[in-house]
Structure formats: C-alpha cells, structure tokens
Amino acid sequence: MNIQLTLFKIGFLKVTVIDVLDIFLISFILYKLYLFMRGSRAAQMFVGLVLILIISLLTRLFNMSGMSWIFDNLKTVWLIAFVIIFQPELRRMLIFLGQSRLIRFFVKVSSGRAFEEIIKAVLELSRRGYGGLIVIARDMGIKTITETGIGIQAEVSAPLIVSLFSPRSPLHDGAIIIKNDIIEAAKCILPLSQETNLAEHLGTRHRAALGVAEESDAVVLVVSEETGKISIALDGRLILDLNEDAIRDMLVNAFKFNTPQK
Numbered sequence: 618m619n620i621q622l623t624l625f626k627i628g629f630l631k632v633t634v635i636d637v638l639d640i641f642l643i644s645f646i647l648y649k650l651y652l653f654m655r656g657s658r659a660a661q662m663f664v665g666l667v668l669i670l671i672i673s674l675l676t677r678l679f680n681m682s683g684m685s686w687i688f689d690n691l692k693t694v695w696l697i698a699f700v701i702i703f704q705p706e707l708r709r710m711l712i713f714l715g716q717s718r719l720i721r722f723f724v725k726v727s728s729g730r731a732f733e734e735i736i737k738a739v740l741e742l743s744r745r746g747y748g749g750l751i752v753i754a755r756d757m758g759i760k761t762i763t764e765t766g767i768g769i770q771a772e773v774s775a776p777l778i779v780s781l782f783s784p785r786s787p788l789h790d791g792a793i794i795i796k797n798d799i800i801e802a803a804k805c806i807l808p809l810s811q812e813t814n815l816a817e818h819l820g821t822r823h824r825a826a827l828g829v830a831e832e833s834d835a836v837v838l839v840v841s842e843e844t845g846k847i848s849i850a851l852d853g854r855l856i857l858d859l860n861e862d863a864i865r866d867m868l869v870n871a872f873k874f875n876t877p878q879k
Contacts, residue, residue, distance in 0.1 A: 748842030766805030
C-alpha cells in the first residue's frame with residue numbers, strides 16, 4: 618500500500634509523511650555512525666564522506682546534469698572504497714550489533730566462577746611481577762589465534778594461569794586463550810595494533826591486547842611485567858591501570874554473568 622499523506626509542498630515537490638520519516642531515519646543512522654566512529658582515525662573520513670553525499674544530493678536538487686553524471690558513475694567506486702576504508706569500524710559495528718540485548722537473550726551466560734579465578738590470577742601475577750596476557754573469547758571465534766599456540770584444554774584456575782606465566786615456564790611467552798571456562802591454548806601469538814596514539818611506555822603486550830580487541834570481540838587482560846599494573850582491552854579500546862573492583866565490573870558488563878555469592 619502506497620501511503621501519500623502530503624504535509625506541504627516546496628515548489629512542485631511534495632513532502633509526505635514517508636519522506637519525513639525517511640529523512641529522520643537517515644539522520645539518526647548517520648548520527649549513530651558518527652558517535653560509533655568518533656575518536657577513531659576514520660571519524661574525519663566519515664565526515665568527508667557525508668559532505669560528498671550532501672554535495673551529490675545538492676547537484677540533483679539543482680539539476681546539475683554534469684556533476685550528477687560524475688557522482689552516478691562513481692557510485693560503485695565509492696562503495697568499494699567505503700568497505701576498504703572503514704573495514705575495522707564495520708567489523709566492530711557488526712560485533713556491537715551481535716551483542717545487542719535481543720541476541721544476548723538467546724546466549725547462555727556464565728556463572729562467573731571462572732572469572733573469579735581469572736581475577737585472582739591477574740592479581741597474583743601483578744603481586745609477583747609476572748607479565749601476563751589473557752584473551753577471553755566472547756561470541757566471535759578466534760580459532761586462527763588459538764591455532765598459533767599449544768593446546769591446553771584445562772579448566773580455568775588461578776594457580777594454573779599463574780604457573781603458565783611463570784618466567785620458568787616454557788609457555789610464559791605469548792597469550793593464553795580462554796573460551797567457555799576452558800583454557801584452550803597457551804603461548805599464542807596475537808596481532809599487533811597499528812594504533813599510533815598509544816603511550817610510548819606501553820609495550821608489545823599492550824599493543825597485542827589492543828590488536829585482538831580491534832579485530833574481534835574478545836576481552837583481553839594485560840599484566841605489565843615492568844609495573845605490575847593491570848589493563849583491559851575490549852571493543853577496540855585499552856583501559857589502563859585497573860583495580861580489582863574495576864576489573865570485576867568490566868567483566869560483568871562484558872559477559873553478563875552473575876557474581877558468585879560470598
């Protein structure tokens with residue numbers, strides 16, 4: 618059914634309810650996209666793309682046939698360029714949509730016991746001055762990273778995690794991968810972030826943690842060998858120098874588990 622409820626006219630142009638709704642939805646989507654990309658390297662490119670889109674609409678409005686022809690013939694090129702330029706942001710956006718409440722409703726939540734063991738482990742690593750890199754998988758698979766390490770397939774426990782990162786352990790280099798309360802692998806190699814705004818004092822562990830958080834929805838805990846400070850990388854961000862309560866709160870929010878009764 619074609620709804621034609623004319624609200625007003627601009628010259629010969631009729632503006633209907635559907636037109637207003639269409640404009641509102643497009644504006645809302647563009648605004649949300651800008652908020653999602655704000656602070657990233659792609660934000661300025663996104664603004665430039667919006668300006669090009671506005672210019673394209675103006676050329677049609679004023680019947681500029683030459684400019685309209687150019688923009689029409691560049692549509693395919695722009696689509697390919699958009700996918701290439703905004704590939705990391707598009708990946709994160711799809712992950713964000715996959716973590717919506719509607720999707721989470723059908724996803725089993727963890728009891729939180731394994732997370733308490735992980736928290737105990739990172740606190741102990743910090744106390745002993747051991748470096749640590751713990752990747753906790755969420756919905757998105759990270760099999761390619763898991764395959765770079767050595768299979769463990771052991772239940773999560775704080776003593777085991779601490780022993781794996783002991784300097785005397787042959788598996789202390791690299792990261793451990795945890796999925797569904799199981800330590801799947803150790804000594805895994807992680808992709809390094811290409812972010813240029815990281816502080817100079819942050820080393821390879823922090824850059825590797827951010828690299829995983831940029832390419833997947835995994836949550837990565839980092840313990841600095843030099844300072845003992847604990848950080849978390851998730852959703853393309855790196856949050857530094859966290860205490861026990863902050864770590865627990867972030868894991869609760871990321872995985873929606875129930876904290877065990879004390």
